Amino acid sequence: MTSPQNHALDWDAAGQIAPGTSDEPLVPTSTCAHWITWPVYFKNGLDGALAEVLVRASVYDRLIKASCNLPEGYQLVLLDGWRSKEVQNTLFHTIRQQVIADHPKLKPNEIERLTLQFASRPSDDPLRPSPHITGGSVDVTLADPDGQFLDMGSQFDEPSERSWTLAQVEPHHMERRHVLLQAMTTAGFTNLPSEWWHFDYGNWVWAWYSQEPKAIFGPTDAA
Ligand SMILES: C[C@@H](N)C(=O)N[C@H](C)C(=O)O
Numbered sequence: 001m002t003s004p005q006n007h008a009l010d011w012d013a014a015g016q017i018a019p020g021t022s023d024e025p026l027v028p029t030s031t032c033a034h035w036i037t038w039p040v041y042f043k044n045g046l047d048g049a050l051a052e053v054l055v056r057a058s059v060y061d062r063l064i065k066a067s068c069n070l071p072e073g074y075q076l077v078l079l080d081g082w083r084s085k086e087v088q089n090t091l092f093h094t095i096r097q098q099v100i101a102d103h104p105k106l107k108p109n110e111i112e113r114l115t116l117q118f119a120s121r122p123s124d125d126p127l128r129p130s131p132h133i134t135g136g137s138v139d140v141t142l143a144d145p146d147g148q149f150l151d152m153g154s155q156f157d158e159p160s161e162r163s164w165t166l167a168q169v170e171p172h173h174m175e176r177r178h179v180l181l182q183a184m185t186t187a188g189f190t191n192l193p194s195e196w197w198h199f200d201y202g203n204w205v206w207a208w209y210s211q212e213p214k215a216i217f218g219p220t221d222a223a
């Protein structure tokens, strides 16, 4: 199994990748008929979360390709795209608290390691930005033709091994993850192996997983 122990996001790797400088705009996604937009953090009342899912224009184009790649019976659902540093900070600390609650005996460095599988450090440093602050990351899931969100074998943002993309969950959950992974990677995204829902295009995480020497996108504002 592809294990996040082997493929964990390596923040030191960011230093080996030339930072992205593209000024491509962030675009809204909610009016597109190719998918359902469900800005999950706004719906959950998270302070500062946007009611719109914003992504870079070329991420938008690739999402259209991904939705067209899906077999009959599936719809793409966009849960999150661009995220402010403040929202990233809240998510990082919320997930860290959940890791501590789930594993009260873990040492601080193990808490850190586990947390980082499920939430990036809040950063707008051009050399090491949090992936979502670049507008190149998306969190996505699948729905059925009636718009019912499908069970993917773990909760979204569940900080456990069940969330690893290739985890040994129930066969029908593995099948759904495979469908999503196939549609997204064929469209040009890379997946974070510790999260079945998180995909990147154009940022340093994408550059690292696809062995590109340079990122396209650095941190940006939603202005
Ligand atoms: C918080 C979660 N939805 C997510 O996006 N995790 C990745 C690792 C991130 O925070 O960049």
Ligand SMILES: [Zn+2]
Residues within 6 Å of the ligand: 132, 137, 138, 139, 197, 198, 199
């Ligand atoms: Zn994400």
